[in-house]
Amino acid sequence: MTDPTPAPGSASLATSVRSAVDEGFPAAVAELSRLVRIPSVSWPAFDPAHVSESAEAVAALLRETGVFELVDVRRAAVEDGSELGQPAVVAKRAARNGRPTVLLYAHHDVQPPGKDEDWETNPFEPTQRGDRLFGRGAADDKAGVMAHVGAIRAFAEAAGDFDLGLAxxxxxxxxxxxRSFGNFLRENRDVLEADAIIVADSHNWDVETPAITVALRGAVAFNLRIDTLDHASHSGAYGGVVPDAMLAAVRLLGTMWDEAGTVAVAGLETAALDTPDYDTARMREEAGVLDGVGLIGRGSLLSRVWAQPSITVTGIDAPDVANASNTLLPSVRVRISARIAPGQDAGEAFEALRAHLEANAPFGAHLGFEGVDLGQPFLVDTSGWAVAETRAAMAEAWGVDPVDTGVGGSIPFIAELVEEFPGAQILVTGVEDPDTRAHSPNESLHLGVFKKALLAEALLFARLEARGA
Known part of the structure; x- marks a missing residue:
């Protein structure tokens, strides 16, 4: 399976698939809306009953397709074995007559909504405005879930009793x-093993152009504690002589970037990736950069996001302004989130960050490192049959060829998929576009993108079914 040319008979199947997608799309949007109404936030501070409700709703949708021999809701222990993770849904239909098996991944949990006043609509009441459906999870990643469900349903309707294997x-x-991902893969290996894996949790180039994600940065995050005193002291009595922890923190954190805002930590690498041009005005608009504020870094815009490391201070534990007293702070704790280039080991990157901070601690400040989270970066092998077939299906559905893109964010579990299923080809696709605002207030899904992503996946199934082994 190296030539993406359609096999005889696939054209008529593709026509039937298109008709099934057209007929079933209103139902897919309605079912997506029902999923969005379930506030399935997986963070510990939120009610886990909603995540269970969401899992059961997804399982019901998969059962209703009528194509699976197994549909189940399962949990696995988290890595330290202290508790069970959140419920996941698995389903399986065995391949027949030499057809491959394709594993479809998405996630039904969502980010917290944030402040209600930052939303223009109720975050858990899906609201359509023009071509966009607004709501938490409308894109990330309940639309990924429904792209899989809708594609399965349309393909099954068009093909009848098919031979393609689906997990x-x-x-x-x-x-x-x-947290339970690795254990879940190991415990359910017999259900999930596949020849190709489609991860529907990424973005497209724009609303008219599909994308296959081929590069993902890794993640290194940790809490850094900076201590200079064993107790707080009056800033008037000792300020100017005694170094407070906030002064040490500000001086130390500033050493991680140079004057252009480029990361200045020895040992953090840059990947050799070719990146397309990207309009500066578009980047500024998408990110909400204020007038007069310049961009940071060096090199092409997309190389800074896809191929270079970045470091962000995402939180500081210190008195807020309302409770600020004239006191030298003895201790400050910050959360550091770094993104690392494809090709670099996350553990190696953390050690580089630790070495830099320890070498640059001002005034002899004491440092502590806590809560370390590591996620490996990933480079997709694009040479296999699965990528070729997916490119062809995307071009057929969208009317234009897909673009190979990188992602500045991280999907660390992809490295775990590769480790558990080393022979499987990985495809990272998605339903998002530059205006989706995943994780942010006013998250939305472009319904045109959703339909084309759903159609592309259904056409991929048709191509694999028609070609055989």
Whole structure:
């Protein structure tokens, strides 16, 4: 299976698939809306009953397709064995007559909504405005779930009793570090093993152009504690002589970037990736950069996001302004989130960050490192038959060839998929576009993108079914 040319008979199957997608799309949008109404936030501070409700709703949708021999809701222990992870949904239909098996991944849990006042609509009441459906999880990643369900349904309607093997894994804790992911893969290997894996949790180039994600940065995050005193002291009595922890923190954190905002930590690598041009005005608009504020870094815009490391301070434990007293702070704790280039080991990157911070601690400040989270980066092998067939299906559905893209964010579990299923080809696709605002207030899904992504996956199934082994 190296030539993506359609086999005889696939054209008529593709026509039937298109008709089934057209007829079933309103139902797919309605079912997506029902899923969005379930506030399935997987973070510990939120009610886990909603995640269970969401899992059962997804399982019901898969059962209703009528194509699976097994549909189940399962949990696995988190990596330290202290508790069970959130419920995930698995389904299986065995391949026949030499056809491959395709594993479909998405996640049904969502990010917290944030402040209600930052939303223009109720985050858990899906609201359509023009071509976009607004709501938490409308895109990330309940639309990924429904792209799989809708594609399966349309393909089964068009093909009848088909031979293609299908496995499904809809995770329930992707937004909370996928803590049981490795154990879940090992415990359910017989259900999930496949020749190709489609991860529907990424973005497209724009609303008219599909994308296959081929490069993902890794992640290194940790809490850094900076201590200079064993107790707080009056800033008037000792300020100017005694170094407080906030002063040490500000001086130390500033050493991680140069004057252009480029990462200045020895040992953090840059990947050799070719990146297309990207409009500066578009980048500024998408990110909401204020007038007069410049961009940071060096090199092409997309190389800074796809191929270079970045470091962000995402939180600081310190008195807020309302409670600020004239006191030298003895201790400050910050959360550091770094993205690392494809090709670099996450553990190696953490050690580089630790060495830099320890070498640059001002005034002899004491440092502590806690809560370390590591996620490996990933480079997709694009040479296999699965990528070729997916490119062809995307071009057929969208009317234009897909673009190979990188992602500045991280999907660490992909490295775990590769480790558990080394022979499987990995495909990272998605339903998002530059205006989706995943994780942010006013998250939305472009319904045109959703339909084309669903159609592309259904056409991929048709191509694999028609070609055989």
């Amino acid at each position: 499904v894994f809809i995770e329930g804790e992707e937004e909370w570090a996928s």
